[in-house]
Amino acid sequence: MKGAPFATGYDGAMRYVSTRAQDPTQTASFTEILLEGLAPDGGLYLPAEYPQVDRATLDDWRTTLNTQGYAALAHKVVSLYIDDIPGSDLLGICQRAYTEEKFGTPDIVPTTRLSNDLFIGHLSNGPSAAFKDMAMQLLGELFAYELGRQGRSLNILGATSGDTGSSAEYAMMGKPGVRVFMLTPAGRMTPFQQAQMFSIQDPAIINMAVDGVFDDCQDIVKSIGQDAAFKAKYSIGAVNSINWARVLAQVVYYVALWIRCTDEATQKVSFSVPTGNFGNILAGHVARMMGVPIDRLILATNENNVLEDFFKTGLYKVRSREETWATSSPSMDISKASNFERFVCDMLGRDTATTAKLFGPTLSKAGSFHISEGDTQNVQPWEETVGTYGFMTGSSTHADRIATIQEIHTNFGVTIDPHTADAMRVALNQHKHVKTPIVVLETALPVKFQETIVEALGAPPVTPARFEGIEDRPRTVINIDNDPHQVRAIIEKTCAR
Numbered sequence: 229m230k231g232a233p234f235a236t237g238y239d240g241a242m243r244y245v246s247t248r249a250q251d252p253t254q255t256a257s258f259t260e261i262l263l264e265g266l267a268p269d270g271g272l273y274l275p276a277e278y279p280q281v282d283r284a285t286l287d288d289w290r291t292t293l294n295t296q297g298y299a300a301l302a303h304k305v306v307s308l309y310i311d312d313i314p315g316s317d318l319l320g321i322c323q324r325a326y327t328e329e330k331f332g333t334p335d336i337v338p339t340t341r342l343s344n345d346l347f348i349g350h351l352s353n354g355p356s357a358a359f360k361d362m363a364m365q366l367l368g369e370l371f372a373y374e375l376g377r378q379g380r381s382l383n384i385l386g387a388t389s390g391d392t393g394s395s396a397e398y399a400m401m402g403k404p405g406v407r408v409f410m411l412t413p414a415g416r417m418t419p420f421q422q423a424q425m426f427s428i429q430d431p432a433i434i435n436m437a438v439d440g441v442f443d444d445c446q447d448i449v450k451s452i453g454q455d456a457a458f459k460a461k462y463s464i465g466a467v468n469s470i471n472w473a474r475v476l477a478q479v480v481y482y483v484a485l486w487i488r489c490t491d492e493a494t495q496k497v498s499f500s501v502p503t504g505n506f507g508n509i510l511a512g513h514v515a516r517m518m519g520v521p522i523d524r525l526i527l528a529t530n531e532n533n534v535l536e537d538f539f540k541t542g543l544y545k546v547r548s549r550e551e552t553w554a555t556s557s558p559s560m561d562i563s564k565a566s567n568f569e570r571f572v573c574d575m576l577g578r579d580t581a582t583t584a585k586l587f588g589p590t591l592s593k594a595g596s597f598h599i600s601e602g603d604t605q606n607v608q609p610w611e612e613t614v615g616t617y618g619f620m621t622g623s624s625t626h627a628d629r630i631a632t633i634q635e636i637h638t639n640f641g642v643t644i645d646p647h648t649a650d651a652m653r654v655a656l657n658q659h660k661h662v663k664t665p666i667v668v669l670e671t672a673l674p675v676k677f678q679e680t681i682v683e684a685l686g687a688p689p690v691t692p693a694r695f696e697g698i699e700d701r702p703r704t705v706i707n708i709d710n711d712p713h714q715v716r717a718i719i720e721k722t723c724a725r
């Protein structure tokens with residue numbers, strides 16, 4: 229396969245390199261990159277090599293999942309990428325992250341079989357009812373462990389339009405040494421999302437509602453992030469989707485779902501993935517590169533189809549705010565895909581100089597690049613390259629989502645959320661071109677998106693017992709203007725307590 233495997237000579241140690249590395253011998257260990265965001269050169273960290281799994285390993289993983297459960301499988305998978313946390317500690321981390329109590333089911337990621345060759349993989353049974361819990365729960369445990377080891381504390385500062393913020397707060401809540409400051413656009417999240425975040429009563433979780441839109445919140449976070457002195461003084465950190473540990477945590481459920489939908493290692497499955505920042509599907513790509521029997525990775529977008537365009541044409545064109553639509557699958561409303569650089573780097577055969585050029589000067593000057601600008605060798609012919617990596621793409625519209633929610637409800641008695649509907653629509657469209665069973669990834673529970681469900685089905689979705697009455701609970705949120713100074717003042721005051 230083109231683009232793999234990569235550099236060798238690390239003596240079996242797991243090393244991480246930046247996608248923009250000038251000197252690929254400059255590497256870091258897992259715990260060295262755990263608490264960081266971007267690499268110092270502005271790139272994203274990737275493992276220097278993807279560990280390869282053989283038949284015996286896959287069989288062992290199947291037995292592990294079936295006899296010891298998800299946390300034990302997670303431990304085996306992530307161990308391949310983490311060699312600087314003792315094994316027994318790492319097992320404890322996985323066991324605390326993936327409990328039946330938090331995920332409401334011993335399976336953690338259960339499946340629903342709609343037909344012989346169509347499944348739903350449920351990733352949204354965690355505390356915030358979105359798939360981001362799959363990564364964030366592990367990240368919370370890893371952060372607490374590493375901060376404890378270093379005797380440090382961390383103030384996480386972030387902006388959210390809904391799912392990431394609540395997922396991060398539920399993951400970090402109660403962890404010693406961690407505070408969360410989260411900015412939300414006032415009045416712009418769904419009532420359920422607001423209730424989820426603002427009902428948290430914990431002095432280490434500080435919610436702020438900004439008089440503005442999501443981009444304003446993000447700008448505030450960015451402006452504070454650029455103040456190195458403030459950042460250092462208050463030990464400001466992030467839980468961005470580009471954090472490698474989040475991607476790694478997600479690799480586990482691709483393995484688990486493959487096991488649940490097959491009988492043995494010779495069988496492959498495909499995944500249909502509702503995509504925004506390319507974090508979820510990147511984990512599928514990593515699993516596939518390791519040798520997990522994955523056939524196709526179907527990338528589904530909504531109307532904000534920057535990535536569909538790329539996989540069809542090779543042109544990656546970042547959109548402006550004005551060109552980014554607010555849709556009924558809001559967690560996929562992206563103008564650029566923050567994790568995408570990792571995949572492009574693989575596609576370019578780990579040509580980090582070209583990756584640096586395309587994602588650095590070319591993107592900032594032109595706002596776009598065509599993949600052939602950087603490289604003609606690794607990516608020609610284009611369709612074949614896309615096929616080599618298993619990718620297929622498609623997009624859907626609001627009307628498609630509504631129709632798909634109706635169709636799945638009528639045919640199978642299952643209610644899916646609007647993001648899952650995007651993936652389902654594209655999966656159904658591509659079904660005849662795919663020779664293996666398709667697992668559609670469910671990324672949120674319908675209860676989070678009542679309005680769209682009512683539009684589709686004429687009635688609200690069932691509220692799972694654990695969320696009953698959530699909208700009536702007391703709320704704590706600080707209302708602020710669209711002004712970074714107010715955020716700084718709140719951080720200063722809180723840290724002085």
Ligand SMILES: *Cc1c(COP(=O)(O)O)cnc(C)c1O
Nearest residue numbers: 391504505506507508559671672
């Ligand atoms: C974040 C999110 C997505 C998009 O996932 P990416 O990893 O950003 O591609 C899809 N659906 C839901 C419900 C989400 O919260």
